[in-house]
Amino acid sequence: MSGSPNAGPGLTVIPFGPQHPVLPEPLHFDLTLQDEKVVDAIPQIGYIHRGLEMLVEKRDFTDYVHVAERICGICSFMHGMGYCEAIETIMDLTVxxxxxxxxxxxCELERVHSHLMWLGLAADAFGFENLFHATWRAREIVLDVAEETAGGRVIYGSCIVGGTSTNPENETLDRCVKELSKVRAETIRLAEVFIGEPTVRHRLEKVGVLGRGKAYALGAVGPMLRASGVDYDMRRKGYEAYPELTFATMVETSGDCMARAKVRIREIDESLRLLGEIVARMPGGPVAVPVKGAPEGEGWVRVEQPRGEALYFVRANGKRNPERFRVRTPTFANIPAMVEVMVGSQLADVPTIILTIDPCISCTER
Amino acid sequence: MGGVERSIWIVHYDASSCNGCDIEVLACLTPVYDAERFGCIVTGDPKQADLLLVTGGVNNRNVEVLKSIYGQMPEPRAVVAIGACAYSGGVFSECYNVCGGVATAIPVDVYVPGCAAKPESILDGVLRAAAILKERRVALRSAPRNAKKGSTEEGARR
Known part of the structure; x- marks a missing residue:
């Protein structure tokens, strides 16, 4: 096996991906192994590159929201919202x-759905099928709420430039909060398994440790950074209704896979609490302002996605089609940290490590 | 043969989808929609799969991967293209790196509509493909042994 041209004596190069059982998405790694130990990992990308940033030149700026939402189907609402906010900054629109x-x-609903999805996939990655199915069953309630309030299960389609396109009634929202309390009860039950079960702890604890300094230096974001002890949350920068809400940022210090799981489990609970508070304090009135004219100038925003900080930039020249759209997604920022963690790990832990950054290749390659 | 009919092994490949259809495919396998009640399970190995589920359009980088996965599958086999992107490229059809739907690379048997496709329609597509698989299996069995390869021209069905 050591006859591979790239490998030195005693080393083996094995391909990981692009079509791989544990990853729904095509991510490809060339892993250089010494026995079972990973000594080098080279990511290869481009399998889902579509070139959708350039599509902004061919679309009306109000229509492009549909494309922006489809940067990624998991955090679709926040991608649409980030683009809308950037346009709103340029045009001085107040939602x-x-x-x-x-x-x-x-936004918070999407965080709950994304983290629950991640918990399930992580359980699948270390072979705990039962936990995977239980987590995804709880997640279906969240998707039902999304469908009832926004209109779509995964692609919401409810964000437009200037506000939102759907306006669910207060009674609907109240009923949704009642439904979500079931998710909260279920999450507490699942968390016991995730944090307490010895087989799970064996696969997650002290695996893929990322120190505080390394996480900061490599520019990790989101739960990956917070699990290494850095208190960093874009929501505190204050966009949408966040300045009027108080919420806790979940920080863990051990920096291993278990810490990342704990950060996400605690964030689910906090987001579910926030959802109740948001509905209780939901103001009345219109949901959108009319949009007149076309944007001219540059605007950028940063939002905290389930996977971490995302940056959206739009440059427009006064025509209906903007000139440039750029998005920096959290998975892209987390890949250097992931490669750092992977080197030195056991081959059997590689799927778990990849999963704990919650990779979204569709975002990364756009 | 009845047993095989109700035991469809699925391999799933994300061509250049936005993940929306992918997570709906996964949702099909989990308790609420539960594709396993029809005997479907997901395998990571194309060599043991009967059915290929493809989400998203084809681009220059993944066209070879897709052809290779399809090529490794034993006959009889069927392909389900899920979502608008897999049909024509969908919302991304004008992107510079998207060549078009799945049919530009491999023959497709069933198209599932939607952006993102709903789990109910994905299950419907899988069951339709299962019926096609059954026909092909019968054809394979009844064909003379030396003509076996030519008897199931996959592309002819489209």
Whole structure:
């Protein structure tokens, strides 16, 4: 096996991906192994590159929201919202109060759905099928709420430039919060398994440790950074209704796979609490302002996605089609840290390590 | 043969989808939609799969991967293209790196509509493909042994 041209004596290069059982998405690594130990990992990308940033030149700026939402189907609402916010910054649009609070509601809903999805996939990665299915069953309630309030299960389609396109009634939102309390009870039950079960702890504890200094230096974001002890959350920068809400940022210090799981489990609980508060304080009135004219100038925003900080930049020249759109996604920022963690790990732990950054290749390659 | 009919092994490949259809495919396998009640399970190994589920359009980088996965599958086999992107490139059809739908690379048997496709329609697509698989299996069995390869021209069905 050591006859591979890239490998030195005693080393083996094995391909990981692009079509791989544990990853729904095509991510490819060339792993150089010494026996079972990974000594080098080279990511290869481009399998899902579509070139959608350039599509902004061919689309009306109000229509491009649909494309922006499809940067990634997991955090679709926040991608659409980030683009809309960037356009709104350029055009000096103020979204009405109810619009802002509804957007915040969907943001937090998406965080719950994404983290639950991740917990399930992580369980699948270390072979705990039962936990995978239990987690995804709880997640279906969240998707039902999304479908009822926004109109779509995964692609919400409810964010437009200037506000939101749907306006669910207060009674609907109240009923949704009641439904979500079931998710909260279920999450507490699942968390016991995740944090307490010896087989899970064996696969997650002290695996893929990323120190605080390394995480900061390599520019990790989101739960990956917070699990290494850095208190960093874009929501505190204050966009949409976040300045009026108080919420805790979840920080763990051990920096291993278990810490990342704990950060996400605690964030689910906090987001579910926030959802209740948002609905209780939901203001009335219109949800969107009319958009006149075309944007001219440059605008950028940063939002905290389930996977971490995302940056959106738009440059427009006064025509209906903007000139340039750029998005820096959290997975892209987390890949250097992931490679750092992977080197020195056991081959059997590689799927778990890849999963704990919660990779979204569709975002990364766009 | 009845047993095999209700035991469809699925391999899933994400061509250049936005993940929306992918997570709906996974949702099909989990308790609420539960594709396993029809005997479907997901395998990572194309050599043991009956059915290929493809989400997203084809681009220059993954066209070879897709052809290779399809080529490794034993006959009889069927392909389900899920979502608008897998049909024509969908919302990304004008992107510079998207060549078009899945049919530009491999023959497709069933198209599932939607952006993102809903789990109900994905299950429907899988069951339709299962019926096609059954026909092919019968054809394979009844064909004379030396003509076996030519008897199931996959592309002819489209």
């Amino acid at each position: 009405p109060d109810r619009g802002r609070w509804l957007r915040t509601f969907w």
